[in-house]
Amino acid sequence: MIQILGTTFAALLGLAFxxxxxxxxxxxxxxxxxxxxxxxxRNCYHVLAWWENVPLVSWIALRGRCLKCRxxxxxxxxxxxxxxxxxxxxxxxxxxxxxxxxxxxxxxxYDDLFLAVAWMFFYWLIVxxxxxxAEQLWLPDRITVLGTVxxxxxxxxxxxxxxxxxxxxxxxxxxxxxxxxxxxxNLVSIVLAAGLVLVISWVYWLIRRxxxxxxxxxxxxxxxxxxxxxxxxxxxFGLGVVLGAxxxxxxxxxxxxxxxxxxxxxxxxxxxxxxxxxxxxxxFWSGPIIAAYLRWAGF
Ligand SMILES: [Zn+2]
Numbered sequence: 001m002i003q004i005l006g007t008t009f010a011a012l013l014g015l016a017f018x019x020x021x022x023x024x025x026x027x028x029x030x031x032x033x034x035x036x037x038x039x040x041x042r043n044c045y046h047v048l049a050w051w052e053n054v055p056l057v058s059w060i061a062l063r064g065r066c067l068k069c070r071x072x073x074x075x076x077x078x079x080x081x082x083x084x085x086x087x088x089x090x091x092x093x094x095x096x097x098x099x100x101x102x103x104x105x106x107x108x109x110y111d112d113l114f115l116a117v118a119w120m121f122f123y124w125l126i127v128x129x130x131x132x133x134a135e136q137l138w139l140p141d142r143i144t145v146l147g148t149v150x151x152x153x154x155x156x157x158x159x160x161x162x163x164x165x166x167x168x169x170x171x172x173x174x175x176x177x178x179x180x181x182x183x184x185x186n187l188v189s190i191v192l193a194a195g196l197v198l199v200i201s202w203v204y205w206l207i208r209r210x211x212x213x214x215x216x217x218x219x220x221x222x223x224x225x226x227x228x229x230x231x232x233x234x235x236x237f238g239l240g241v242v243l244g245a246x247x248x249x250x251x252x253x254x255x256x257x258x259x260x261x262x263x264x265x266x267x268x269x270x271x272x273x274x275x276x277x278x279x280x281x282x283x284f285w286s287g288p289i290i291a292a293y294l295r296w297a298g299f
Contacts, residue, residue, distance in 0.1 A: 003096040010092030010120075011085045015055040018084030021128055022077050029136050043071035055081045076135070080127060087123035087280065091116040111161035118154045122147070122227050122283070126276045129220060133272030139216030144223050148190060151226030155182040186226055193225030193233040194218045213271060220272050224279045232286040239278030244269055 026042070027034050039048045046068035052058050059078045066073065095116035099109065125147045132138050159182040163175035197218040204212035224233040248269055282289070 002100050003093065006096035006099070007089050007092045010088045014085035014088035014120075015081050017088075017124060018081035018127070019053075019055040019077075021084060021124065022080050025076070025080065025128065025131050025135070028140070029132070029138065041066040041069060041071060041073075044069035076131060080131060083127050084124060087127070088120050090284065091119040091123075105165060107161060107164045111158060111165065114161065115154070115158060118150070119283075121150065123280070125223075126279055129223075130273045130276035133216075133270040133276070137268055137270055139214075139220050139272045141216075141219065144216065144219035147223040148219070148226045151223060152183070152186045152190060154227070155186055156180075158182070185229065189225035189228075189230040189233060190222045191225075192230055193237075194222040196234070196237065197221045217271050217275065220275055224275065224282075228279065228282050228286060231290055232282045233279075235286050235290055236275060236278035236282040239281055240271065240275035243277060244271055244274040247274070 023039065024034050037047075039053050040046060041048070043066060046066060052062065052067055056078055059073065059081075062073070064073050064075070064078075065071065095112050098104065098112045104112075125143055129139055129143055129147075132140065132143075156179045159178040160175060163178050197213055201211070201213040201218070221233060221237060224236050228236060
């Protein structure tokens with residue numbers, strides 16, 4: 001019961017944070033302040049009443065249009081709100097499953113709470129990056145670098161909390177050793193994940209003499225390396241590239257999508273968006289997918 005109530009609450013909170021994210025995603029690229037002025041229609045500047053600003057519900061009630069000028073608000077608003085809400089239910093479900101055990105030591109409660117909040121933060125950043133790259137082909141440093149630094153610290157803090165916990169599953173390492181090795185392994189993942197993209201982009205440049213994969217994508221891979229460790233980040237990269245190629249093929253097959261026939265080969269696809277989708281999938285199922293792949297490859 002606590003698990004269902006807690007997860008529902010997390011989903012509602014996710015809707016609210018998704019709604020705030022929408023404001024950021026609209027205003028950051030234009031370098032506008034995210035707190036003032038109040039939420040308004042981007043077309044007629046009509047200031048929204050509170051009931052026009054309820055996440056998801058208002059969009060559905062207004063059928064995606066401004067109340068005053070009927071301008072189309074766009075699919076991004078409800079999609080971002082739904083995405084954050086849906087992604088947040090996963091760490092919340094795990095958290096409240098753990099918390100329903102009333103004999104849990106307090107330090108374990110802190111650890112579970114810390115991990116749930118950390119992963120909610122990760123999903124919030126990932127949705128932000130996916131949308132910014134899709135809409136603006138822009139992966140801002142302030143998000144990728146911040147995400148990498150925070151992600152790099154999550155595993156060491158978790159290791160420190162686990163080391164304090166009475167249930168250690170026969171862990172014999174000393175606390176400082178566990179923390180250092182978690183930090184080192186994260187740093188290695190970050191360097192190798194970003195390095196892979198840098199090498200690919202350098203090889204591409206040698207062959208084609210133009211930029212194929214941007215520096216932003218390398219920083220995004222660093223972020224994924226920090227959170228998902230190296231195998232998870234590599235899986236995210238593989239999934240992202242396959243997904244990007246599929247979308248490119250579909251765009252080639254649809255005649256209307258190639259209006260500018262001369263330049264369509266130079267058209268940039270938001271690789272970062274596909275990497276983010278790969279990262280989300282990898283965060284849920286990296287274990288089973290990698291195991292299935294290794295079996296298939298005959299390892
Ligand atoms: Zn309007």
